Amino acid sequence: MTAHSFALVIVFTTFWGLIGIAGPWFVPKDPTAGLIITMLVATAVCCYLFWLIAILAQLNPLFGPQLKNETIWYVRFLWE
Amino acid sequence: MGSLFRSEPMCLAQLFLQSGTAYECLSALGEKGLVQFRDLNQNVSSFQRKFVGEVKRCEELERILAYLVQEIHRADIPLPEGETSPPAPPLKQVLEMQEQLQKLEVELREVTRNKEKLRKNLLELIEYTHMLRVTKTFVRRNVEFEPTYEEFPALDSDSLLDYSSMQRLGAKLGFVSGLIHQGKVEAFERMLWRVCKGYTIVTYAELDESLEDPETGEVIKWHVFLISFWGEQIGHKVKKICDCYHCHIYPYPSTAEERREIQEGLSTRIQDLYTVLHKTEDYLRQVLCKAAESVYSRAVQVKKMKAIYHMLNMCSLDVTNKCLIAEVWCPEADLQGLRRALEDGSRESGATITSFMNTIPTTETPPTLIRTNKFTEGFQNIVDAYGVGSYREVNPALFSIITFPFLFAVMFGDFGHGFVMFLFALLMVLNENHPRLSQSQEIMGMFFNGRYILLLMGLFSVYTGLIYNDCFSKSVNLFGSGWNVSAMYSASHAPAERGKMALWNDSVVRRSRVLQLDPSVPGVFQGPYPLGIDPIWNLATNRLTFLNSFKMKMSVILGIIHMTFGVVLGIFNHLHFRKKFNIYLVSVPELLFLLCMFGYLIFMIIYKWLVYSAETSRVAPSILIEFINMFLFPTTATSGLYAGQEHVQRLLLAVTAMAVPVLFLGKPLFLLWLHNGRSCFGVSRSGYTLVRKDSEEEVSLMGSQDIEEGSTPLEDGCREVTCEEFNFGEILMTQVIHSIEYCLGCISNTASYLRLWALSLAHAQLSDVLWAMLMRVGLRVDKTYGVLLLLPVMALFAVLTIFILLVMEGLSAFLHAIRLHWVEFQNKFYVGAGTKFVPFSFRRLSWKFSDDRA
Numbered sequence: 001m002t003a004h005s006f007a008l009v010i011v012f013t014t015f016w017g018l019i020g021i022a023g024p025w026f027v028p029k030d031p032t033a034g035l036i037i038t039m040l041v042a043t044a045v046c047c048y049l050f051w052l053i054a055i056l057a058q059l060n061p062l063f064g065p066q067l068k069n070e071t072i073w074y075v076r077f078l079w080e
Numbered sequence: 081m082g083s084l085f086r087s088e089p090m091c092l093a094q095l096f097l098q099s100g101t102a103y104e105c106l107s108a109l110g111e112k113g114l115v116q117f118r119d120l121n122q123n124v125s126s127f128q129r130k131f132v133g134e135v136k137r138c139e140e141l142e143r144i145l146a147y148l149v150q151e152i153h154r155a156d157i158p159l160p161e162g163e164t165s166p167p168a169p170p171l172k173q174v175l176e177m178q179e180q181l182q183k184l185e186v187e188l189r190e191v192t193r194n195k196e197k198l199r200k201n202l203l204e205l206i207e208y209t210h211m212l213r214v215t216k217t218f219v220r221r222n223v224e225f226e227p228t229y230e231e232f233p234a235l236d237s238d239s240l241l242d243y244s245s246m247q248r249l250g251a252k253l254g255f256v257s258g259l260i261h262q263g264k265v266e267a268f269e270r271m272l273w274r275v276c277k278g279y280t281i282v283t284y285a286e287l288d289e290s291l292e293d294p295e296t297g298e299v300i301k302w303h304v305f306l307i308s309f310w311g312e313q314i315g316h317k318v319k320k321i322c323d324c325y326h327c328h329i330y331p332y333p334s335t336a337e338e339r340r341e342i343q344e345g346l347s348t349r350i351q352d353l354y355t356v357l358h359k360t361e362d363y364l365r366q367v368l369c370k371a372a373e374s375v376y377s378r379a380v381q382v383k384k385m386k387a388i389y390h391m392l393n394m395c396s397l398d399v400t401n402k403c404l405i406a407e408v409w410c411p412e413a414d415l416q417g418l419r420r421a422l423e424d425g426s427r428e429s430g431a432t433i434t435s436f437m438n439t440i441p442t443t444e445t446p447p448t449l450i451r452t453n454k455f456t457e458g459f460q461n462i463v464d465a466y467g468v469g470s471y472r473e474v475n476p477a478l479f480s481i482i483t484f485p486f487l488f489a490v491m492f493g494d495f496g497h498g499f500v501m502f503l504f505a506l507l508m509v510l511n512e513n514h515p516r517l518s519q520s521q522e523i524m525g526m527f528f529n530g531r532y533i534l535l536l537m538g539l540f541s542v543y544t545g546l547i548y549n550d551c552f553s554k555s556v557n558l559f560g561s562g563w564n565v566s567a568m569y570s571a572s573h574a575p576a577e578r579g580k581m582a583l584w585n586d587s588v589v590r591r592s593r594v595l596q597l598d599p600s601v602p603g604v605f606q607g608p609y610p611l612g613i614d615p616i617w618n619l620a621t622n623r624l625t626f627l628n629s630f631k632m633k634m635s636v637i638l639g640i641i642h643m644t645f646g647v648v649l650g651i652f653n654h655l656h657f658r659k660k661f662n663i664y665l666v667s668v669p670e671l672l673f674l675l676c677m678f679g680y681l682i683f684m685i686i687y688k689w690l691v692y693s694a695e696t697s698r699v700a701p702s703i704l705i706e707f708i709n710m711f712l713f714p715t716t717a718t719s720g721l722y723a724g725q726e727h728v729q730r731l732l733l734a735v736t737a738m739a740v741p742v743l744f745l746g747k748p749l750f751l752l753w754l755h756n757g758r759s760c761f762g763v764s765r766s767g768y769t770l771v772r773k774d775s776e777e778e779v780s781l782m783g784s785q786d787i788e789e790g791s792t793p794l795e796d797g798c799r800e801v802t803c804e805e806f807n808f809g810e811i812l813m814t815q816v817i818h819s820i821e822y823c824l825g826c827i828s829n830t831a832s833y834l835r836l837w838a839l840s841l842a843h844a845q846l847s848d849v850l851w852a853m854l855m856r857v858g859l860r861v862d863k864t865y866g867v868l869l870l871l872p873v874m875a876l877f878a879v880l881t882i883f884i885l886l887v888m889e890g891l892s893a894f895l896h897a898i899r900l901h902w903v904e905f906q907n908k909f910y911v912g913a914g915t916k917f918v919p920f921s922f923r924r925l926s927w928k929f930s931d932d933r934a
Contacts, residue, residue: 004607035084035456035478042482047543050490051611053637054547056686057630058562058608060693062700064597065563065620069589075565075619079557 005059012051020044084456084478086656087469088411090446090917093418095406097395097435098426102404105425105435106388106920107168112421113921115408116447120396129393138386141178144185145379151188152372155365159372165922166377168384170428177378184371191367195360202353203292207259207302208330209346210287212339214304215257215332218283254315255308256322258329262286262301268325272307275317280309306332383925391920409446409917415439445471449917454512456481458533466902467912472656474649476910480901483642485533487900489540490638491839491893494847495551497885498541505534537894547612548840552881553847555618559609563616567603568595594621599694624841631837633685633703639833639904640678643826646908647671653909665746669739670908674826676732676739681707687721743819748812755806821907829904835896843889850880 023044024037067075093115097105109115121129152159169177260268265284272280284305292299305327307318322329333339395406410418418437426434448469452460456477462484463469463477492498508531511517520528527534549555566572570583581601589595599605609615613630617623647670654662684703692700701721710729720726858866858873906912918924 002607008608008610032453035481038478039482042479046482046486049638049641050486050544050547050634053634054612054630055608055610056689057633058614059689060691061599061605061626062692062694062697063622063626064599064604064694065616065626066594066596066622067565067616067620068594069592071619072565072584072589072595075616079561079565 005055008055009052012048012055016044016048016051020048084450084452084460084475086472086475087448087450087914088413089472090409090449091412091415091439092442092444092446093408093410093415093437093439095395095408095422095435095437096398097404097406098431098433099402099404100431101426101429101433101435102392102395103168103171103388104429105422106391107384108421108425108428109418110384110388110391110920110922111167112417113919113923114414114417114421115410116917116919117391117394118407118409119394120405120407121394126393130397131389131392134389135386135393137174137178138382138389141181141382142379142386144181145375145382147185148181148188148368148371148375149379151192152368152375155368157365157368157372159375161376165380165384167381168388168922169381174385177381181378184367188364188367191360191364195357195364198353198357198360202350202357204328205346205350205353207291207328209343209350210291210302211257211259211304211330212333212343212346214285214287215306216339218285218306253308253310254318255306255332255334256315256318256329257304257306257332258322258327259287259302259304260284260325260327262303264325265303265305268305268321268327271321271325272318275321276309276314279311279314280307280318282307384922387920387922387925407440410439411449411917445914447471447917448914450475450477455532458530459484461529462533462898462901464916466906467910468914468916470911470914473911473914474652474656474909476649476901476906479645479649480905481536483905484897484901485536485540487638487642487836488537488893488897489544490634490836491896492537492541492843492890493544493548493550493840494553494843494885495542495545495556497552497847497881497889498538498543498545500538500882501534501886501890502538502542505531505538509535537890548844549609549613549615549618550844550847553844553851555613555615557615559611561616562605562607562609562614563597564604564606565597568597568601572603573601596622600697605694627844628837628841631840632834635833635836636678636830637682637685638836639830639900640674640682642833642900642905643829643908644671644674644679646905647674650909661750662747665742665750669743669746670822672739673736673743673823676736678826678830680710680729680732684721691722740819740823743822744816745812748808748815751806751811752808825907832904833900835900839889839893839896843885843893846889847885850877850885854880 020041020043023040027033027036027040095105126132149159269282269284272282282305284303287302287304290299290301307322309315309318319329333342391406392404395404397403398405408418422435422437448471450460450469459481460475460477463475463480469475489498508517508528512528512531517524517528545551568584570578570585573581573583582598583601584595597604613627617626620626647667650670651663651667654660654667681703684706688700688703706721706725710733854873854877858870858877861869
């Protein structure tokens with residue numbers, strides 16, 4: 001894992017960690033608090049997991065994209 | 081609001097309603113909607129119950145009110161429906177109301193009848209006037225009229241209708257005149273000709289205006305006819321034929337003065353009738369308007385009264401016949417409210433003895449109550465559609481508030497479509513108090529009831545669309561792609577490194593139609609895209625190869641985590657029902673089975689993602705083959721993922737193999753051992769067993785059940801162990817079936833989660849095809865009219881997006897997400913064999929007149 005990707009993982013982990021772990025402390029103490037806390041934690045877990053799978057799948061690609069020669073020309077001159 | 085995690089604890093209460101206060105107490109209970117009544121008179125038919133007379137009276141009142149409403153609607157008077165519903169009427173008012181309503185009904189019916197009679201009369205008079213007017217022209221006209229029938233030779237050529245000549249002949253000339261339907265004229269004429277053989281002369285003319293038929297009320301065209309005949313017998317025949325054809329006959333005046341007199345008389349009578357009719361209609365309208373003011377509240381009151389009497393019919397009479405006993409299910413949190421409602425009711429009826437209640441212990445399963453608000457109601461309904469939760473078991477709806485929209489979004493994953501769905505749902509949520517929207521029926525009603533579900537689904541779809549990098553089938557490049565094309569050119573590398581790599585230059589690129597980037601070339605792959613799938617994959621021709629691998633692995637990972645979560649929720653259930661042995665003998669083997677096999681699969685997937693890269697891609701083993709080889713023990717040892725893989729796999733397989741018999745036999749054997757009083761200890765302490773008797777699983781087996789909260793295990797153990805039968809065979813069979821289902825289900829359910837991949841692929845491809853077939857064709861037109869062409873193309877694109885991609889794909893993904901929850905997730909822990917708590921509440925009666933008329 002490159003340093004770049006490691007930093008990304010840290011950033012996103014903290015982001016969803018804040019929502020999922022720190023968020024419940026800030027929920028007001030009304031009767032629906034249990035519901036809101038469950039929703040926060042579940043959202044954090046689901047979204048973080050989904051993002052994590054997406055980035056792990058691309059961390060070490062075994063093969064690259066196959067581009068048409070037009071696309072290669074376009075990408076070379078417009079993106080780079 | 082109670083917790084959504086479990087249903088609320090309930091207790092059975094007995095209400096002692098004194099005869100004077102019963103009605104008021106029930107009215108107070110109905111307003112609050114706290115308790116559910118149990119029917120104590122189940123074997124009594126509805127005609128033999130105590131309050132049958134009162135119910136009949138209510139139904140009579142309802143009938144009168146329905147008639148009133150019908151008349152009011154017929155007269156097109158607006159019927160105001162009040163906002164607040166009045167309480168049920170006290171018994172003293174009921175008689176009064178009944179009298180009033182009956183009097184009103186009688187009056188209405190009389191006035192309506194009179195009105196009908198008057199109108200019929202009026203129509204007849206109008207017909208008579210027309211007839212007189214038209215036949216007058218007959219008589220004049222017939223002077224020149226060529227009769228179509230044979231002339232009698234004895235007559236001279238004068239007009240046949242010359243009165244004096246007829247009388248000279250000594251024959252009695254009769255006339256029959258009247259009106260007949262336009263359609264029947266020809267048949268009538270033909271019949272007359274056939275029957276009377278030419279002894280009659282018929283003349284008829286059409287009336288210009290259509291008149292209303294007094295009997296049927298239709299507006300049709302009439303013909304005025306005049307038949308002249310000789311002789312009595314012909315006269316009878318003619319009259320009979322006229323009757324047969326439903327003609328309206330009116331007396332024909334013999335002289336012109338008579339005719340004039342009659343016409344004048346008629347016109348005055350018609351004028352009078354018009355005035356009387358107008359006055360009657362005004363009076364009727366007045367009566368209806370006055371009734372319309374109070375009809376709504378009366379209808380509500382009558383409905384409430386009827387509901388109260390239905391509930392009273394369910395109570396049984398006390399021995400002393402002075403007190404009604406009712407058994408109700410009441411949530412423990414509402415016991416205070418129940419007491420207060422009884423006190424209020426007693427106070428209102430002014431009785432000296434108040435009604436009271438006390439709770440009684442029971443072995444029956446109470447109904448399930450889960451309090452929801454407008455947000456959680458939709459999700460709870462989805463779970464309840466599969467099965468209402470058993471009493472006090474874990475409620476999956478709490479978690480499906482997030483997991484259901486999430487799994488939907490994994491299958492729907494498009495930023496643009498998700499945003500449109502989110503906006504649609506937001507519109508409904510912001511306008512949820514709009515009366516037309518909240519009362520909509522059928523399809524729009526379904527969407528409205530699910531507005532919060534749609535809102536969350538749209539929101540999560542936006543997120544998964546971001547991760548899939550799919551917005552109306554196009555990717556967005558927010559952070560810069562991780563793939564660098566220039567690095568594939570030989571010019572980017574020092575000549576020393578170029579040796580082993582297949583690099584490009586301009587001629588290579590121009591020659592070959594497709595070229596593949598090689599991540600092992602330094603600089604080509606610069607790191608993963610920070611948020612989701614790299615946008616370069618959208619431009620690649622081998623996009624699906626990469627995406628399929630990614631999505632399949634993602635589906636399997638999500639599925640296994642979802643199912644593990646289900647098994648863990650089962651542990652909570654076992655803890656709550658105090659069956660610790662279930663945790664060790666059922667849940668732990670289940671978890672071990674699932675995790676040793678499929679948890680290891682997840683480990684292999686992640687290991688391969690982390691460890692294998694482009695350099696080692698040639699030797700990267702296929703996960704599927706490795707997984708299959710784990711069970712097959714092939715003779716040719718493949719390289720494997722990591723060192724020591726064989727040993728690890730053998731260990732996991734051993735653990736799994738040991739977990740299976742524990743799952744099959746552990747629980748039945750343990751229960752058998754308990755039942756025999758721990759005889760292996762040598763000391764049998766009769767009755768002093770810590771057996772916690774049973775939950776829903778063993779209901780059918782043991783034949784008795786008790787789920788009592790708060791009672792110590794000791795006394796139950798004493799009571800239960802002696803009196804119930806222990807059917808080892810049935811327990812064993814149930815557990816074997818459950819275990820087989822679980823083990824086979826693990827494999828099939830994991831594969832079932834692959835629908836997450838399948839549907840997201842279908843959605844992406846449909847979206848791509850729509851773009852390629854419509855927008856790309858429209859955008860590629862180079863001429864100037866291309867701009868104008870783009871307008872209908874965009875309209876078609878929008879319409880097809882909404883109908884195919886949003887509605888059809890949305891419904892499809894919704895359905896599959898529901899299936900994943902109902903089957904794959906819930907069969908790990910959910911029993912769902914309960915009944916829903918249905919309180920006696922006036923709020924549940926329908927208040928709309930449209931329902932009455934339906």
